[in-house]
Amino acid sequence: MAMQRCCPETTVYDRDLGAEAAVFKALADPARAAIVATLARAEHEVCVCDFTAGLELNQSTISHHLKLLKGAGLVTSERRGTWGYYSLAPSARARLEAALACVIPEKLRA
Amino acid sequence: MAMQRCCPETTVYDRDLGAEAAVFKALADPARAAIVATLARAEHEVCVCDFTAGLELNQSTISHHLKLLKGAGLVTSERRGTWGYYSLAPSARARLEAALACVIPEKLRA
DNA sequence: CGACTGCATCGACAAATGTCAATCCAATCA
DNA sequence: TGATTGGATTGACATTTGTCGATGCAGTCG
Numbered sequence: 001m002a003m004q005r006c007c008p009e010t011t012v013y014d015r016d017l018g019a020e021a022a023v024f025k026a027l028a029d030p031a032r033a034a035i036v037a038t039l040a041r042a043e044h045e046v047c048v049c050d051f052t053a054g055l056e057l058n059q060s061t062i063s064h065h066l067k068l069l070k071g072a073g074l075v076t077s078e079r080r081g082t083w084g085y086y087s088l089a090p091s092a093r094a095r096l097e098a099a100l101a102c103v104i105p106e107k108l109r110a
Numbered sequence: 111m112a113m114q115r116c117c118p119e120t121t122v123y124d125r126d127l128g129a130e131a132a133v134f135k136a137l138a139d140p141a142r143a144a145i146v147a148t149l150a151r152a153e154h155e156v157c158v159c160d161f162t163a164g165l166e167l168n169q170s171t172i173s174h175h176l177k178l179l180k181g182a183g184l185v186t187s188e189r190r191g192t193w194g195y196y197s198l199a200p201s202a203r204a205r206l207e208a209a210l211a212c213v214i215p216e217k218l219r220a
Numbered sequence: 221c222g223a224c225t226g227c228a229t230c231g232a233c234a235a236a237t238g239t240c241a242a243t244c245c246a247a248t249c250a
Numbered sequence: 251t252g253a254t255t256g257g258a259t260t261g262a263c264a265t266t267t268g269t270c271g272a273t274g275c276a277g278t279c280g
Contacts, residue, residue: 006157006193012164017143028135033127033213040214047116054122058240082247082256083116093214104150104203192226
């Protein structure tokens with residue numbers, strides 16, 4: 001007797017999700033999530049010194065995380081004089097929502 | 111002259127975001143994102159063999175990713191006979207939405 | 221029973237990641 | 251000008267991660 005198929009076969013989602021995965025990766029660290037959460041709640045841009053004061057991490061480590069977030073396009077930075085300021089990128093939430101919608105679309109069974 | 115403060119100071123978000131970061135980390139890999147995207151679109155559970163056939167990865171690698179996703183609580187698995195089946199966890203989308211809402215709450219300026 | 225098959229687990233390994241100390245750079249202050 | 255300061259960059263290092271090959275195991279077929 002031939003072995004029955006395991007199940008009605010499913011085609012694996014084949015579009016490349018590298019970009020979506022990259023967006024999630026940007027938030028896949030507690031420190032970076034905290035930075036973004038801070039920016040999202042702030043009424044104005046946030047000085048780097050606030051992060052170095054508030055997070056229990058070395059200054060260079062924080063600088064590194066900020067750089068990653070900026071690379072992911074989730075935050076923007078501006079330099080005024082000696083100080084550096086970071087803000088949530090206007091599109092940040094939309095980008096996250098889009099990535100989520102791509103991986104787990106809202107629609108329930110059609 | 112005393113150096114003026116850099117800006118109105120901001121308090122860093124202090125709740126631990128380790129759990130939220132972990133959820134994002136689960137999707138922070140293209141292969142895992144593709145697996146979840148497949149499950150989210152499937153009308154029924156998906157056999158492991160569909161993943162090994164559709165993804166260009168070693169069988170053991172796929173098994174590893176499935177394990178991570180299960181550990182993150184995003185998928186559920188069932189074993190029937192020789193075959194293994196995976197489904198999207200019912201709470202998967204809600205968990206992601208909650209994590210997103212925690213990091214970047216919906217509200218705009220109050 | 222014995223051969224086979226689907227999937228999980230283990231061991232190994234290269235690559236990526238998070239962290240810190242040290243250094244560098246530009247702007248400010250005295 | 252020279253000293254100081256905020257923050258970025260570099261180098262080093264331990265840990266984690268993604269991947270594969272080999273092996274193990276339970277269920278199936280003959």
